[in-house]
Amino acid sequence: MSSTLASAGSAAPVYEAIDLKKDYDGGQVQALRGVSFRVNAGEFVAITGPSGCGKSTLLQMLGALDKPDTGTLNYRDQSLPDLTDPPAYRAHEIGFIFQAFHLLPTYTAVENVQIPMFEGKLGTKARRDRAIELLTQVGLSHRIHHFPGKLSGGERQRVAIARSLANNPGVLLADEPTGNLDSKNAAQVLELLVKLHQEQRTTLIMVTHDMSIARMAERVLLMKDGLIVSDGNLDVEPNQL
Numbered sequence: 001m002s003s004t005l006a007s008a009g010s011a012a013p014v015y016e017a018i019d020l021k022k023d024y025d026g027g028q029v030q031a032l033r034g035v036s037f038r039v040n041a042g043e044f045v046a047i048t049g050p051s052g053c054g055k056s057t058l059l060q061m062l063g064a065l066d067k068p069d070t071g072t073l074n075y076r077d078q079s080l081p082d083l084t085d086p087p088a089y090r091a092h093e094i095g096f097i098f099q100a101f102h103l104l105p106t107y108t109a110v111e112n113v114q115i116p117m118f119e120g121k122l123g124t125k126a127r128r129d130r131a132i133e134l135l136t137q138v139g140l141s142h143r144i145h146h147f148p149g150k151l152s153g154g155e156r157q158r159v160a161i162a163r164s165l166a167n168n169p170g171v172l173l174a175d176e177p178t179g180n181l182d183s184k185n186a187a188q189v190l191e192l193l194v195k196l197h198q199e200q201r202t203t204l205i206m207v208t209h210d211m212s213i214a215r216m217a218e219r220v221l222l223m224k225d226g227l228i229v230s231d232g233n234l235d236v237e238p239n240q241l
């Protein structure tokens, strides 16, 4: 079912992608070869598939960090490639969670969480209170003054998740969020993401190469060679890829 338009429901989509294509190196690498899908508000979607199949390229487009060569990509009826202010879109609509956490090492946990709020309207106290509230929500109220270097990998990722929520984003985009974690910390981070999704109906789009993690999502986009080869429940076993 490679590039058929798929939807998990009838509500207006958060994202709509139609026939996205992206080449690199003058066409020698076809990273996306015609990708179409919809994501509805409140969905938890995993994007999975083998290394090099185009997962990160696609996620970067959803975050307006990259543009397709051709095709349509809308976020709530706005064309992402045509955004006049991509940084504003990223700051206000998107929460990013990266494999490598990307915390500032010379800032404490509570300071790191406040960083996305500096451009907003909140005053100093309100910003700090919100950061503490978010760190409490991710189970780190006892670590707010710790620097990243004094936190475990799982704790660092939980700080990064708190930071991603700072501006009440419409969507969380997570790129291999447990890729740098041992299995115990990975399980805690995944449990937290699932809880956020379930309790707050956060729209969560997670790239993972790990099928067992992808299966935790309500819906799995399975990619191969720049195409979505399955959309829904995983019906292809890893050894068939």
Ligand SMILES: Nc1ncnc2c1ncn2[C@@H]1O[C@H](COP(=O)(O)OP(=O)(O)OP(=O)(O)O)[C@@H](O)[C@H]1O
Binding pocket: 024, 025, 029, 030, 031, 049, 050, 051, 052, 053, 054, 055, 056, 057, 058, 209
């Ligand atoms: N900036 C770039 N320049 C050239 N080729 C690129 C660039 N970015 C990605 N590619 C190529 O595009 C293809 C898709 O890459 P992408 O990173 O999206 O795959 P992926 O599924 O996320 O891989 P992985 O799981 O290994 O991170 C790969 O062949 C990759 O080498």
